[in-house]
Amino acid sequence: MTQTSENVTWLTQEAYDQLKSELEYLSGPARTEIAKKIEAAREEGDLRENGGYHAAKEEQGKQELRIRQLTQLLEKAQVGEAAADNGTVGPGMVVTIAFDGDPDDTLTFLLGSREVANDDIEIYSPQSPLGKGINGHKVGDTTHYELPNGKKAKVKIIEAKPYKG
Structure with a gap:
């Protein structure tokens, strides 16, 4: 679970360890393997x-691009606790919202980072218009966020639970 601000990426210890392990593999054994493939093909x-x-x-x-991405991410990382299960929307939470309060028009997604989530869940950044509009609100709250066309969309927060992975 992550929360990204302009200069800091918040990671749980588990997410940090997972990304660090990936970086170590890519920087070591994987680099050696690819160098051997290139040399064999060159011959x-x-x-x-x-x-x-x-x-x-x-x-x-x-x-090499992934190594640079991971290096930059981990350099800015702050390790913290998983999101609290208190019904308040924040990074690391799986959120269900209803558009215009319509219980049949809902969306469930992770408010967080693609780096630590699997492909089974849609992800919205805390910096996205929707993320900014709901962050800090509680289950039951109705709030607004700005659409790309400048209009406001109304959403009601139905559920907010910590992401379990």
């Missing part, structure tokens, strides 16, 4: 027509 000859070489170089580029 096959003409690099202009060597699909294995180009695929390995592309994989290396993606891996």
